[in-house]
Amino acid sequence: MSPSHTNEVSTAPIPTPGPIGGEKLSVHAGHLVLPPEKVRQVVRLIQCPICSFPLREPYTLPCGKSLCRGCVPATHLRLNISYPATANRLQGFQCPFPDCLKEHAVGDCSSDVTLNKVLTAVESELTTRKEAALAGDLTTYVIVKNEWEEAGVPSLRETETTSRLLPGGRLLATFMLAQRGELKHDAEVTFGGAHPTADQAESDNTVLAHVQEAARTEMECQVCYALFYEPVTTPCGHTFCRPCLQRVLDHAECCPVCRHALSIGPIVNRDACPSNELLTKIIDSFWADQLDCRRQAVLAESLRNGNSGYDIAIFVCALSFPSMPTLIHVYEPRYRLMVRRALERDRMFGMVLHQRDGLRQFGTILRIENIEFFPDGRSLIETVGVSRFRILEHKTGDDGYVVANIQKINDISFADEEELEAVETGRRRRDSNRVTPGRASSDSALPAMVRSTRRFPTTIVEIKTTPTSELMDFALDFVQRMQAQRVRWLTAQILTIYGECPRNPALFPWWFANTLPVKDSEKYRLLGTTSVRERLKICCAWILEWERNMQW
Missing domain, CATH: 2.30.130.40 (LON domain-like)
Known part of the structure; x- marks a missing residue:
């Protein structure tokens, strides 16, 4: 490289960092200055809320929160779950975040592809700046605030304040403190001196600008190729704008990147599937202006696709x-x-x-x-x-x-579906564990065929406490018996139009409503339901009514 070119690189203008959280940076002694709380906000974005170290192989959970792969709790066998009961949903763990604490199925969690790329790029940039700072003379005095004093509550125990003199400006020094495991995720910091020196301010601006630039390259949706808007991370680990994913799932219920099967209801339902919380915070913090433009563009598109202002x-x-x-x-x-x-x-x-x-x-x-x-x-x-x-x-x-x-x-998520079943069938299972020895022996004396049919409900009350898989078995058994009897509503012509009886519990109620001769007012009830279990209970109630009134 020629000397002239070397000089050109060293004097290249430093990109100006954007606003943090939508706020403009203050100016002191002619330099843009990051307030201490904003410095802390940037570093907190890359810290794991559980272990407080920079995130490693981040996993994003169904509740939208992210943590290190190593911080995912130990798994256990899930109980009272019969639907969907796929292999990857049999094991689960309790969410470690206090504002969630729900049980998550292992199949709903995976490595967050986008977050991994973003944090790898950001940490690589920070590591490069750290190595340069170690070779220089600039240092910053970082003080971790006492959590009791910060809350205005006197502490009964003596606590030693953590303070370190670290290389680089305020932003880089705070990152290094987190990297050393000496900065809790929720802790606040302050710095030596009322205002940063000119060198510290320049260092902070340079590091922040390069961190934003490194992260921005990974923040585009693979459907619309624009900045993420309401980023949703699927169970396979890929992230898309919520409106983009909704349009894709209208045509094919699989991930646009890896073709992994997805359930449309939970994905587009904000309550059942929250946005990726950490990606949302990063976007809000670094590109608030661009996000506002994206929001306006999405709104304008929805208006263009309407019917004179109607959907x-x-x-x-x-x-x-x-x-x-x-x-x-x-x-x-x-x-x-x-x-x-x-x-x-x-x-x-x-x-x-x-x-x-x-x-x-x-x-x-x-x-x-x-x-x-x-x-x-x-x-x-x-x-x-x-x-x-x-x-x-x-x-x-x-x-x-x-x-x-x-x-x-939209239907509730699989997790909520499983929770609904566990609650409704839990009492029945507890009661069954208290069967007297005499009752058990009398049941075992029944013929095998009779015992095998006793699992089917005979009343509406029993339907409510029957496991979802057994409701489906009951319905399939009824259809098979009706086909054997050659009833008029299961003719070859009907089956040509609506297909053979599906064994998928999510599809069965729609097929059953189209074939069984039930009043439209009864069938209409299905449209307002939000769970597979609720629809199967309605269908099983129809079956009980049919059995009682053979003139249908």
Whole structure:
């Protein structure tokens, strides 16, 4: 390298750091100055809340919080869980964060790919700056504040204040203190001197600017290639903007990067699947202005895709269910126009059951799969159910059909589904453990076939305490018996339209509602439910009613 080029590199302008947490940096003696609390905020972003060391192989939990892989608690066998009961959900652990403390399934947790890349880049930059500081003369006196004094509470025990003279400016010295394990995650710090020296301020600005630059390269969604907006980390460890992931999962229920199977309900539901807390904090801290621009862009896009300010057009006709086909004969001029507009956009519209007064609250979003036009303008469309919704407000537009603002109805997460089952079946299992010896011997004397059917519920009360897997077994047993009896509602023609009976508990209730001759008012109850277990209980209640009233 030529001497002239060496001089050019050494005098290259230092990039100006952006605002921290949306606040502008103060100026002292002609230098931008990071306040002590902001210095501490930056270092805290890369510390594990459990061990307080810089995060190593960070895992992001279903509650949105992150910790080192080595800080994940020991696992245990989970009890009273029969659905979904996949191999990776049989083991779990209690969340170590006090504001959660829920039981997390091992299958819901994995190494956070984005966070790993971000923290690796940031720590690499800080390590480079640390090595340069060790070779220089700049030092900073860091003092860890007493937690009792900070809270204004007198301590009954003598505590020694941690103070260290470390190389570099304030930011780098605080990072080194955390790296040495001498700075608790929640602790605050102060520094020697009322204001940083010019060299300390310059060091802080240089380190912060390079840290922001290093982190920014890993902060783009792999769907929209823009800064993360409401980052959601999937169980496979990949992160996307929540709106981007929602659009992807409307078409395929798998991760866009690794094709790992995902459940759409929990992912798009903010309550069931919170945003990645640490990534959100990093973005809020470093790029508040860019985040505001992203927020405005997402809002503008949602308005462009609407129906004159409303979310979706509504076809008022019949009951439809997710994942199930619906064949519609379109002949009214207003619905011809509605279907044509749907074809020009995303091929989707809402379907709600007709009623005399007002509009039903719940419905299903349908996607047009195929369409056949007739010479007189009529059409026959084949659709499939995508998701359910609740109507928030609606109006009849100038073109004659209803448009509405809706809220999608999502199922609770697998973790909440398992918790619901554990609570409802726990009492039954405890009661079964108190069976008297005489009762046990009398049961064992029953014929094997009778004993095998005793697990099936015979009353509504028993349905409520039956494990989810046994509810499914009960329903499948009923369908098999009805097929053997060649009932009219399970003909070959019906099975051609709706398919064979699914063994997936998530799909079965929708198929059952389409085939069993039950009143629409009963089937409509399924649309407002938020768990597989609740829907199976409704279906099993129908079966008990059928058994009592064979004239159905």
